[in-house]
Amino acid sequence: MAENPKLSTENYKGVRDFYPPDMALQKHLWSAMREVAERFGYAEYSASLLEPAELYEVKSGEEIVNEQMYVFTDRGDRRVALRPEMTPTVARMVAAKKRDLSFPLRWYSIANMFRYERPQRGRLREHWQLNADLFGAPGPDAEVEIISLAYRIMQRFGAREEDFTIYINDRESLRETLTGILKSADLLPQALRLLDKKEKITKEEFDREWEKLSERPWEASEEPSERISGLIDALATLGIRNVRYNPELVRGFDYYTGTVFEVFDTDPKNARSLFGGGRYDRLLEMFGQESVPAVGFGMGDVTMRDFLETHSLLPEYRSPTHLFICTVEPTFSLAAQELAQRLRDAGISVAVNLSDRKIGDQIKTADKQRIPFVLCLGENELRDRRYAVKNLSTGEETQLDEGSLPAFVSGHTNN
């Protein structure tokens, strides 16, 4: 193989490799999201990353389709996209089996998405996202539930009320306000996009752009609509008090039709939108179907990791392995596997030495891999089935027979 050119070990630009400690963090995020979503009665679904490109060309924001989407043509001349978001997929799945499904439908997924963008903090080309959606419930109690779900996930991660703010707005009433003051109703999409980026541009830039759209100055309505104020009150009844009306909140996607919400980190170091969602009652119409009211949100892993890091809420890495069995002689390797299997059957995770290195070096390997306990297998241990189990963080040794070993070890580890 010497003739082959040396390959790079670098991965594709803007995506991540997950080494075990990184993966443990992903699993931490996902298991918290899963746990809370299922507590709320949401069932997990999934779909392929590949979708027909047409799916995104009708209703997503223009920027996404034109510049930010991965699209290619397959060998059968089909235009294929790597999904940039989950909502069109879940809408497609609901539309495909609408008659067999019973509503309201509570669904969630944890899936990856791709966007072709310049990698930067909080924005990568691939990210993973929880999507939770509630189909078939038109009333404000659906928004109450979906925002509660988002809040309880934040709480499950250890975030306190003061660590984040939930901004909400009614895009329907924003649309009405704008329609009343724009030079022409056709300018509505442009006006929404301008408001969406208002916080990212200067006041001068905003005013210059606004003048093209309207002859009257932009004034946000200070009073929320009845639906929004009712929503804020209902959430307060459920103990959720960090919800604020924001009359300029838009959210990027074209398909939102009513309430929109966005969760912001309150820490100035990470002052950005963490995630959001809203009501999209008309999306199923693109499949030629009667509409199904829907409300949902997407919560991405990259921004959530930044948030949890900023607030010191990320857990420490722990090895999934509880115990490492060292062997005094290489000939004990098979006996070590036999012992390991008996202990695995009793419910603990066990790795065995496979090298001919000295005991000291075997223990070092276990320690470097952050395995909390070791035992050494030799003649006496094989005969007596009693083992000196060493805790690598305290150095303490405990004599245990085989029957009591699993409970001892799992009692001292939390996974």
Place this chain on the structure above:
Amino acid sequence: MAENPKLSTENYKGVRDFYPPDMALQKHLWSAMREVAERFGYAEYSASLLEPAELYEVKSGEEIVNEQMYVFTDRGDRRVALRPEMTPTVARMVAAKKRDLSFPLRWYSIANMFRYERPQRGRLREHWQLNADLFGAPGPDAEVEIISLAYRIMQRFGAREEDFTIYINDRESLRETLTGILKSADLLPQALRLLDKKEKITKEEFDREWEKLSERPWEASEEPSERISGLIDALATLGIRNVRYNPELVRGFDYYTGTVFEVFDTDPKNARSLFGGGRYDRLLEMFGQESVPAVGFGMGDVTMRDFLETHSLLPEYRSPTHLFICTVEPTFSLAAQELAQRLRDAGISVAVNLSDRKIGDQIKTADKQRIPFVLCLGENELRDRRYAVKNLSTGEETQLDEGSLPAFVSGHTNN
């Protein structure tokens, strides 16, 4: 939106949508694989589906690179592949951090892969696969461990010894045998590929092709090498007795260097290879590095689902939701959410009614979604905090106060 053309609800050809019952099966597969892999001390890693295309051009089988791989060019003129298998990725990750990692390294992942092929039973364009790999252990005890791990996963799924056979061979000794009888050493890759498809073609076709490669007839060696017979004995000591020597076993990939194994269903209805693996000691050399001995296997979801279905080992679908709260009046919706949240905090999964339908219809929805328990919330329940909890499969009603409800419900469901 009426002006938009009607979009199809079909997904991309050869990939799957996972509705909640399908997803529950995937989760069943994955959690069993995870549980056993972690019991063996394997840590989970992952990586992006997108890889630089070069990664596959050096060492995978020719057919895969030329005809079966999804490759496209991104906007930055990089050639990108959707990974067709996990081994090059894990080799890349190990090579990239070789100095920081401590060996032997036990890693696993559960990830999706793409191959451009004609969809058929057991072969789709996208499938999910467990990959388990052990790096840094050159001795046969590494093969003992990796085959034990594969066996224990089968056992965890409920498969019995007689349901499957593990065939093993030593590709190194097969290579030696072939080199001795081929017209030229250059013909070795062709000879391996011919043997690999021997079972799928007629004897005449095989003989015709073989004559091009050798002047002597093909005769498989009846006696396994010492390494292989030692391996069979060691596995028997660990209680694994369905391992057979197969002198014609090759496995498709070019990178295998020693022991290869393949697991077959013994049921004639599904008589095909379920999954397999082997030793690939030289793969890291393609990154210009010193070799690291490695042995591993990949177990795909599509073939495993077929196997479990054939042997009636698939579990029945259960809703993740334990309890549905019906509301006598729509005005009780918020009170229902409050009750639901208290019960969620106590550890059960609860969905609430959000419709203004009659109680009977609300219960029907719960039943259709296979939620096992319902309760109806009205004036009395709100006042007394006592509820008539109905088991929808037996029709039985039990009067419970709020404190005893969660334990009752979770005691009657297993998830």
